Amino acid sequence: MKNNHWLQPDRSLRVSLILISLIGLGVIFIVQRFNYSILFFDSLSGENKFIFNRGIRFLLNDNLVLLLIYALFYDKKYVKFGLAVEGVGFFFLLIPYFILRFSTDIDHMYISFIHRLIINPTLMVLLIPAIYIQRNN
Numbered sequence: 001m002k003n004n005h006w007l008q009p010d011r012s013l014r015v016s017l018i019l020i021s022l023i024g025l026g027v028i029f030i031v032q033r034f035n036y037s038i039l040f041f042d043s044l045s046g047e048n049k050f051i052f053n054r055g056i057r058f059l060l061n062d063n064l065v066l067l068l069i070y071a072l073f074y075d076k077k078y079v080k081f082g083l084a085v086e087g088v089g090f091f092f093l094l095i096p097y098f099i100l101r102f103s104t105d106i107d108h109m110y111i112s113f114i115h116r117l118i119i120n121p122t123l124m125v126l127l128i129p130a131i132y133i134q135r136n137n
Contacts, residue, residue, distance in 0.1 A: 017071035065124035
């Protein structure tokens with residue numbers, strides 16, 4: 001991005017956004033067993049509650065990492081790419097994870113590894129060093 005000072009947010013705003021995203025990620029990690037479904041629905045079955053809670057956590061984690069990417073690099077193209085990665089993760093990782101979790105007899109240990117990859121913002125966090133390297137080359 002060109003060095004137009006009027007396009008750049010001030011340093012305090014960027015630091016605030018970084019702190020908000022990091023604190024948000026920490027809070028979501030600490031309350032990872034929180035039942036988000038009670039905020040929106042009176043009663044859901046066990047499977048639907050699991051799917052809703054994990055889906056909300058996936059979206060919260062990934063969007064907080066998108067906020068972090070925005071604050072670090074302040075470039076819309078990186079946020080758009082992050083949204084594309086989030087969409088791919090949702091449709092090609094999260095939905096198949098739910099299908100595997102509830103419709104197959106695969107050992108729970110293997111599904112646990114997939115769960116950690118998907119629910120924790122692993123893919124999105126890996127974008128930060130990738131964007132940094134791409135930007136400096």
